[in-house]
Structure formats: structure tokens, C-alpha cells
Amino acid sequence: xxxxxxxxxxxxxxxxxxxxxxxxxxxxxxxxxxxxxxxxxxxxxxxxxxxxxxxxxxxxxxxxxxxxxxxxxxxxxxxxxxxxxxxxxxxxxxxxxxxxxxxxxxxxxxxxxxxxxxxxxxxxxxxxxxxxxxxxxxxxxxxxxxxxxxxxxxxxxxxxxxxxxxxxxxxxxxxxxxxxxxxxxxxxxxxxxxxxxxxxxxxxxxxxxxxxxxxxxxxxxxxxxxxxxxxxxxxxxxxxxxxxxxxxxxxxxxxxxxxxxxxxxxxxxxxxxxxxxxxxxxxxxxxxxxxxxxxxxxxxxxxxxxxxxxxxxxxxxxxxxxxxxx
Amino acid sequence: xxxxxxxxxxxxxxxxxxxxxxxxxxxxxxxxxxxxxxxxxxxxxxxxxxxxxxxxxxxxxxxxxxxxxxxxxxxxxxxxxxxxxxxxxxxxxxxxxxxxxxxxxxxxxxxxxxxxxxxxxxxxxxxxxxxxxxxxxxxxxxxxxxxxxxxxxxxxxxxxxxxxxxxxxxxxxxxxxxxxxxxxxxxxxxxxxxxxxxxxxxxxxxxxxxxxxxxxxxxxxxxxxxxxxxxxxxxxxxxxxxxxxxxxxxxxxxxxxxxxxx
Numbered sequence: 001x002x003x004x005x006x007x008x009x010x011x012x013x014x015x016x017x018x019x020x021x022x023x024x025x026x027x028x029x030x031x032x033x034x035x036x037x038x039x040x041x042x043x044x045x046x047x048x049x050x051x052x053x054x055x056x057x058x059x060x061x062x063x064x065x066x067x068x069x070x071x072x073x074x075x076x077x078x079x080x081x082x083x084x085x086x087x088x089x090x091x092x093x094x095x096x097x098x099x100x101x102x103x104x105x106x107x108x109x110x111x112x113x114x115x116x117x118x119x120x121x122x123x124x125x126x127x128x129x130x131x132x133x134x135x136x137x138x139x140x141x142x143x144x145x146x147x148x149x150x151x152x153x154x155x156x157x158x159x160x161x162x163x164x165x166x167x168x169x170x171x172x173x174x175x176x177x178x179x180x181x182x183x184x185x186x187x188x189x190x191x192x193x194x195x196x197x198x199x200x201x202x203x204x205x206x207x208x209x210x211x212x213x214x215x216x217x218x219x220x221x222x223x224x225x226x227x228x229x230x231x232x233x234x235x236x237x238x239x240x241x242x243x244x245x246x247x248x249x250x251x252x253x254x255x256x257x258x259x260x261x262x263x264x265x266x267x268x269x270x271x272x273x274x275x276x277x278x279x280x281x282x283x284x285x286x287x288x289x290x291x292x293x294x295x296x297x298x299x300x301x302x303x304x305x306x307x308x309x310x311x312x313x314x315x316x317x318x319x320x321x322x323x324x325x326x
Numbered sequence: 327x328x329x330x331x332x333x334x335x336x337x338x339x340x341x342x343x344x345x346x347x348x349x350x351x352x353x354x355x356x357x358x359x360x361x362x363x364x365x366x367x368x369x370x371x372x373x374x375x376x377x378x379x380x381x382x383x384x385x386x387x388x389x390x391x392x393x394x395x396x397x398x399x400x401x402x403x404x405x406x407x408x409x410x411x412x413x414x415x416x417x418x419x420x421x422x423x424x425x426x427x428x429x430x431x432x433x434x435x436x437x438x439x440x441x442x443x444x445x446x447x448x449x450x451x452x453x454x455x456x457x458x459x460x461x462x463x464x465x466x467x468x469x470x471x472x473x474x475x476x477x478x479x480x481x482x483x484x485x486x487x488x489x490x491x492x493x494x495x496x497x498x499x500x501x502x503x504x505x506x507x508x509x510x511x512x513x514x515x516x517x518x519x520x521x522x523x524x525x526x527x528x529x530x531x532x533x534x535x536x537x538x539x540x541x542x543x544x545x546x547x548x549x550x551x552x553x554x555x556x557x558x559x560x561x562x563x564x565x566x567x568x569x570x571x572x573x574x575x576x577x578x579x580x581x582x583x584x585x586x587x588x
Contacts, residue, residue: 100486104504104581114490
């Protein structure tokens with residue numbers, strides 16, 4: 001750990017403040033009638049690694065696309081290093097959920113995409129970028145011959161070769177198997193520390209966010225509802241107790257926030273609890289009548305819900321969620 | 327011992343697909359020799375071979391093939407080139423699609439052969455008429471497939487390209503054209519097939535040279551063997567054109583495992 005701190009200090013000195021600062025004010029994004037982001041504010045320090053978590057459809061990917069300049073904003077401002085975001089500046093690069101490699105270009109041609117300069121120079125740069133992600137020996141293959149994890153490595157090399165000051169990661173590891181995913185997380189952490197860029201990672205995997213980020217943002221219904229700093233030393237091992245504690249906290253918050261969502265909810269009182277071997281049913285009296293919610297017996301035992309307790313019933317499209325009211 | 331029988335088996339397996347054609351040919355040959363089949367209806371295969379040999383030796387055959395092939399490829403170049411350019415245009419620019427596509431789709435529904443009377447009135451029975459018919463027939467195969475190819479390029483890849491700083495011609499060269507190429511080549515293959523069909527009809531109407539002229543001439547002198555040589559030549563040329571298109575596919579789409587040779 002001591003060695004590690006020294007290493008970080010050395011790298012930080014070699015690349016003084018390479019990252020961009022991000023400043024988002026009153027960001028609103030509408031698709032037709034529907035508001036996806038409702039006046040979102042966000043500040044990110046230079047070089048920080050921020051993870052954005054949330055359920056699918058909560059607006060986290062939309063936020064990322066706004067930062068990348070891929071979609072026009074409906075309202076609000078985004079400033080990078082104090083300057084208004086001009087579409088697709090050369091300092092911002094994005095990694096997508098699918099690698100989006102060009103199938104008709106070889107690995108190395110994909111890496112040099114969008115670069116101009118002498119061929120030999122580009123070649124050398126690309127080989128270096130590929131070596132950095134551990135794929136130097138696959139330079140001349142077609143992307144179709146690579147595994148999913150390898151394709152994402154190539155996509156990472158393609159982003160790194162531009163020396164971005166802000167790297168946006170849109171669930172880049174979502175489709176990978178567990179082992180490859182951990183490998184990729186380590187790789188991303190390593191290049192982030194080496195290059196010192198600001199990183200924004202969108203993910204639905206809370207443990208991934210805890211393993212990588214300095215800061216975890218929870219986006220729910222187009223707003224940031226939790227901003228949790230993670231100050232654990234790096235590199236972090238999966239399964240360590242402090243990591244698990246933070247993960248549990250974020251997950252719990254995710255569930256509660258979900259239930260406390262401003263819309264589609266009713267206050268009520270528990271009338272009946274029907275305990276089954278696997279699933280249990282809870283009947284709640286609300287002003288609108290009796291509502292029934294299904295919950296697994298295991299989690300019911302963990303919560304110790306009592307008859308007559310005040311609860312909030314939140315209505316989702318396919319289920320009713322309950323939250324206790326303190 | 328076993329390796330010998332293995333080689334033998336392999337050779338036999340290679341021959342099997344040819345068994346039926348050989349049987350048909352020998353049956354045909356025999357029935358012609360035994361007088362069951364009049365040579366006016368169908369000459370014996372050997373006579374056809376003989377006729378082909380004679381025509382080839384006199385040089386007449388090559389002259390006709392040259393004229394026909396030149397017609398086919400000039401027509402293909404004009405019609406296919408126009409189809410490609412207009413397909414790229416309407417595929418790329420919404421305004422071009424709005425302005426042109428409806429008109430072109432209406433014209434597309436006219437069978438080219440229905441135009442023959444009009445074409446003869448316009449261009450006479452000259453070379454121009456034949457080239458026009460071939461170009462017209464080939465045009466739509468390329469136009470429709472190019473348009474479709476451009477439109478079906480993965481928008482995610484285009485977005486990626488833009489976010490990596492590509493725009494204008496660079497975006498076109500790196501992403502849109504290669505993405506549309508598979509579909510364009512389907513158009514080329516289809517056009518090659520159609521090109522010969524139109525050519526045959528056009529040459530049968532009237533011509534002073536070419537395979538069609540050769541066969542029509544032979545018909546007047548009841549030389550059924552020469553007629554058959556002409557028919558076989560069309561088949562051969564069609565096959566050659568198709569093989570050429572496949573070669574292009576294999577070379578240009580080698581990144582795609584569906585086309586790669588290995």
C-alpha cells in the first residue's frame with residue numbers, strides 16, 4: 001500500500017492535472033413531452049473518477065450522452081474546464097456499451113480511427129495504445145475474431161490514443177462475464193491512474209461502482225438523489241468488508257429511493273401479513289382501498305415488519321413496493 | 327491399401343454430382359444417333375461441340391462474343407454507374423430522396439422489355455437502343471440496393487464515428503461506404519444476371535453482330551447446333567460474370583466471416 005501511494009504521487013507529478021473539470025447547471029433533457037432529466041446540477045473535479053448508478057431508464061445514460069455532446073440539451077449549461085461544451089471536442093472520448101468497432105477495419109485501423117498524421121507515426125502510437133491494453137499481438141486481426149472483452153480493450157485503446165481529458169464510459173462492461181469484467185475494471189483503473197483523466201462511468205452494477213469510483217452518484221427519475229464519496233485506498237479487492245459496507249448502503253438507498261419516488265405512491269397501514277414458504281404477501285390498507293404486495297419471505301424476516309406499521313406503497317408497472325415510514 | 331481406397335472413395339464422391347449430367351448427355355447423344363430425335367429439334371451434343379469448334383477456329387465466335395460482351399459491359403457501366411450514384415445520393419441526402427425516390431420507384435415498375443417498341447422508335451434498331459435497354463434494366467438493381475445499403479448502415483457506428491471526430495468525406499469513406507458495400511455487391515450480382523437477359527432479347531430484335539445475331543442467323547438456316555452454341559455461350563458468360571461478382575465479394579468483404587474464403 002505504501003508503494004502504491006508513492007506510485008500515485010509519481011504519476012500525478014508526471015501528469016499534473018490532466019483531467020477536465022465538469023460543471024453542469026440546471027440540465028433538462030426532454031424527449032418530446034417526456035422529461036428525462038429535471039434540472040440536474042453536478043460538479044466533478046479534475047481527475048476524479050465518478051460512477052453513476054441507477055435503474056435502467058433513470059436518465060443516467062442520457063446524462064452521459066449530454067456530457068459527450070451527442071445530444072443537444074433542452075435547457076441548462078454544461079461547462080468543461082470553465083468553457084461551454086462545444087459538440088465533440090477532441091478532449092472528450094466515449095466508450096460505449098457495445099464496443100462499436102468497425103468490422104471492416106483491422107484492430108489497429110480501428111484504433112487509429114479519426115487520427116491524422118504520418119502513417120508510421122500513427123502505427124507506432126496505435127501499437128503503443130494496444131500494448132497498454134495488452135493486445136499488441138492482435139493488431140492485424142478483424143474485430144470479429146476477438147472476444148467481447150478483447151473488443152472492449154480495443155475500444156479503450158481507441159479512446160486512449162486521443163489522450164482524452166474526460167473519458168465517458170457508458171456501461172462498457174455490462175455485457176462481459178464476471179471474470180473478464182474484473183480484469184477490465186483493473187485495466188480501466190490502471191490507465192485512469194496513469195493518464196490522470198477525469199472519468200465518468202455509468203453502470204448498473206453497484207459493486208463495480210464501489211470498486212472503481214472516488215464518488216458514487218445515484219440518479220433516480222432524472223435527479224441525483226445520492227452523492228457518496230468512496231475514500232477507500234486503491235487498488236480495491238472485490239469482497240473486502242469496507243467495500244461491501246458501502247455497496248450495501250448504496251443498494252439500500254437505491255431501494256428506498258425507488259419506493260419513495262414522488263409519483264405513484266400511497267400511504268397506508270399494514271393490515272395483514274401472510275407468510276408463505278418462499279413468498280409472503282402483505283396487505284396494506286390505503287385511502288384507495290386494500291393493496292397487496294408480494295415480498296420474499298427471507299427479506300420479510302430481515303425487515304421485521306409489524307401489523308399496524310405505517311408504510312408507503314409505491315406502484316410500479318408490474319409490482320407494488322413497500323417502504324417503512326419512520 | 328486403405329489410403330488407396332480412401333483416395334478412390336474421395337474421387338468417386340467428387341464425381342457423383344456429375345453423374346446425372348453425364349447420363350443425360352449420353353442419353354441425348356444415343357437417342358439422336360438412333361434417330362429418335364430429329365437434329366432439327368435438338369442436334370446431338372457432339373454436333374454442338376463440333377459447331378463450336380468450327381466457329382472458334384474461324385474466329386467468328388470470338389468476334390461475336392466480343393461484340394456481345396462489350397455491349398453488356400458498356401450498358402452495365404452506364405446503368406450501374408448511374409444507379410450507384412443516384413442510390414448514394416438518395417441514400418445520403420433526405421432532400422434527394424424526397425425529390426427523386428418516388429419518381430424512380432414508379433419507373434422501376436416498368437419492365438424494361440415493355441419499352442422495346444418505344445426504344446425502337448426513339449433510337450432505331452441501332453447500338454444505342456441495345457445499350458439503353460441494358461442500362462435501364464441494370465440501373466434499378468444497383469439503385470435500390472445502394473439506397474438500401476446506405477440506409478441500413480448501423481447508426482450506432484455513425485454516431486461513434488462522429489464522436490471520434492469524423493465528418494463529411496472521412497465519415498463516408500470509413501463508415502458509410504464500407505457499411506453499404508455488402509448490399510451494393512448484392513445489387514451488382516443481381517444486375518449482372520439481369521444484364522444478360524436484356525442483352526439476349528435486345529440482340530434477338532436486330533443486330534449485325536453478336537451472339538444473338540449469330541443464333542438468329544443460324545435459325546434461318548436451320549443450324550440448330552449453332553443455336554445451341556449461342557445458348558451455351560450465354561450461360562457461360564453469365565456464370566463468368568457471377569463468379570467475378572463473387573470474387574469481388576470475397577475480396578472486399580473478407581472482414582465478414584460469411585464471405586471469407588477460410
